[in-house]
Amino acid sequence: MPDVYRSCASIAVFRPTNVCSPDGCGQVYEILLLHKPRKNDSWQLPQGGCEQGEDITQAAVRELQEEASLTVDVFGKSAHVYQYDFPSSYRRFRPDHVRGQRIEFILALLQGEQQVQVDGKEIDGFQWILPEQLPQFLRRKAYLEVAQAVVKDGLTHLAA
Numbered sequence: 503m504p505d506v507y508r509s510c511a512s513i514a515v516f517r518p519t520n521v522c523s524p525d526g527c528g529q530v531y532e533i534l535l536l537h538k539p540r541k542n543d544s545w546q547l548p549q550g551g552c553e554q555g556e557d558i559t560q561a562a563v564r565e566l567q568e569e570a571s572l573t574v575d576v577f578g579k580s581a582h583v584y585q586y587d588f589p590s591s592y593r594r595f596r597p598d599h600v601r602g603q604r605i606e607f608i609l610a611l612l613q614g615e616q617q618v619q620v621d622g623k624e625i626d627g628f629q630w631i632l633p634e635q636l637p638q639f640l641r642r643k644a645y646l647e648v649a650q651a652v653v654k655d656g657l658t659h660l661a662a
Contacts, residue, residue, distance in 0.1 A: 505601035507585060511561035512549035512605050514652050515574055516660060517612040531660060533653055535639055536569055537627035545639040547649060549605060562608040571619035574610035580655040582607060584648040609656040
């Protein structure tokens with residue numbers, strides 16, 4: 503049996519917020535990041551594997567609900583994809599032919615005023631950040647570049 507990539511869905515959640523500077527006041531969008539209790543690459547956009555019968559949008563919305571207890575309005579899908587291989591040290595413990603993950607990204611706007619609620623186990627923290635803060639949280643260069651492109655897609659759509 504040939505090796506395959508696990509299909510995963512991720513969701514870039516945007517929320518509007520008002521900010522003021524010496525140049526005036528206006529609305530900007532923050533992005534939700536979730537924190538996993540692990541040593542490396544612990545910050546990420548909400549994500550998870552697609553279950554049988556789910557499309558990318560359904561999986562992304564379900565994962566967001568499970569990980570952060572949020573409801574959103576989906577407004578698009580990014581063309582950007584993040585695909586990577588699992589380390590060999592991890593693969594030898596997998597009894598299947600999954601060599602890595604292929605993550606597709608959904609774009610969504612937070613519905614109203616909601617509070618993020620994490621389970622404290624799979625997800626142990628969260629942060630709403632401005633898009634320019636992504637490099638402070640996402641350390642893996644390839645993932646950062648894709649996340650920045652996904653966020654840009656979302657901001658372009660929201661500005662239209």
